[in-house]
Amino acid sequence: MSNICYVFLAYGEEYIEEFLRIAPFFPKEHILVCSNRKIEKYNTLTTNNPFNFNLKLTALTKALKKYNKVLILDTDTIIKDFNPDLLSELESGLTVKWFGERVTYLDSSITSKSLSNGTTIFNDVNDYGKTLFKEYKNTLRFIDESCLFFNFTNEQQKAMFISTLEYYFSKLKNKYPIREGKVGSLEGCLLYVIASQVNLGIYKNKEIFDKMFYHYGPVNGHNISFKQKVL
DSSP, X not given: OOSEEEEEEOOSHHHHHHHHHHGGGSOGGGEEXXXXXXXXXXXXXXXXXXXXXXXXXXXXXXXXXXXXXXXXXXXXXXXXXXXXXXXXXSOSEEEESOEESXXXXXXXXXXXXXXXXXXXXXXXXXXXXXXXXXXXXXXXXXXXXXXXXXXXXXXXXXXXXXXXXXXXXXXXXXXXXXXXXEEOOOHHHHXXXXXXXXXXXXXXXXXXXHHHEEEOHHHHOSOTTSOOOOO
16 A cells, blocks of 8 residues: 555635646546546546535545545645655654634634634534534644645554544534535634544644645635646
């Protein structure tokens, strides 16, 4: 299991177009894309369920049945200087661009404390946060979900991660935050809790991800006219 699986969520034609722009940068035989329709020539995990950001984590569980190393990448990304060897050299655990105890969410500041206590200005976020905290009983943290690299070196830990993720999917049903009409935002908090509970190390490595990927969505939005290019 030395290969890396590249996981994407491409739900809807706009996002499928984004996926098709960046997919050629990765080995096709190791790509898994979750979508609401079959994407020709790509291994597609199709779903009839409504959109949910956590569908990327559903695809992750499938990928982990075959792979120990998985990269999850948002489709609103420009590939700059991709080098899979750099990923393979990352230590065991979950590597992210950033994690911390404060984020800006819909122009409002949310902290670990306000999320855990259910004191944000968003009722759906409060319900989600209190449910997570009740189960975890420890500090909740936020993760940049645009680029995630999982490297499991222990099969038992990987099995525990999958089963814990499935447990939370059941526990959080109908409790996911809704951002701009889309369900499942703040999924990084869920990942942080699960990784922590199974003792999977979480590491920051903004430098290596910024070297290879540019996440343009937060600045430019999902824009299919935004030309894919190598910078």
